[in-house]
């Protein structure tokens with residue numbers, strides 16, 4: 001049975017998502033830079049690879065891809081370019097060569113128009129913008145998720161895809177984002193769609209059927 005490749009498995013969203021995939025018996029290939037960062041989970045194969053190197057081999061026997069990697073706030077713009085933009089671009093190319101049937105990209109609020117975002121994260125938003133554009137133009141079936149600022153609370157399971165006017169309300173928990181990815185993966189209803197994601201009032205199960 002073909003697998004779902006999770007790029008960014010050792011990340012905070014990745015580590016919440018892996019047990020959900022395993023619990024629903026979705027065969028998973030977890031890509032990490034360092035295997036020691038992940039516990040053993042039944043049904044999850046772990047493969048070491050780096051987005052800054054050649055990593056086409058991780059796509060073998062996979063039919064869907066979740067890209068939830070990111071260079072993070074503690075690295076410089078060089079890593080924003082090499083991981084968030086170039087790493088994503090390479091992943092999309094490999095996905096294309098491997099006839100991947102669904103590519104789910106964890107992008108960001110503001111990637112639609114970096115000129116309107118906070119100046120301090122503009123290079124990051126530009127990287128996300130071009131990664132998203134490259135995916136859209138690739139012809140691969142995609143879902144692009146653009147969460148607001150990520151929080152570590154348990155989430156409410158209640159969301160909105162409409163951006164709140166108040167910037168302080170433009171937040172969503174990583175757990176709710178992981179649940180949304182899990183639902184998108186199992187439905188064709190969200191193919192070739194782009195969603196912003198925020199804490200809101202609608203159950204995830206109603207928005208992401």
Ligand SMILES: NC(=O)c1ccc[n+]([C@@H]2O[C@H](COP(=O)([O-])OP(=O)(O)OC[C@H]3O[C@@H](n4cnc5c(N)ncnc54)[C@H](OP(=O)(O)O)[C@@H]3O)[C@@H](O)[C@H]2O)c1
Nearest residue numbers: 008010011012013033050051052069070107108148149150
């Ligand atoms: N923070 C926010 O408020 C916010 C808002 C909207 C969207 N996002 C986006 O949401 C996504 C996931 O967020 P998160 O909180 O789960 O991120 P995270 O905890 O920082 O995880 C990032 C993941 O990317 C991996 N990674 C970094 N460089 C890599 C490389 N060269 N090769 C392979 N893997 C690499 C990390 O691996 P290691 O464990 O090896 O470092 C880690 O697994 C990111 O794309 C982020 O840009 C974040």
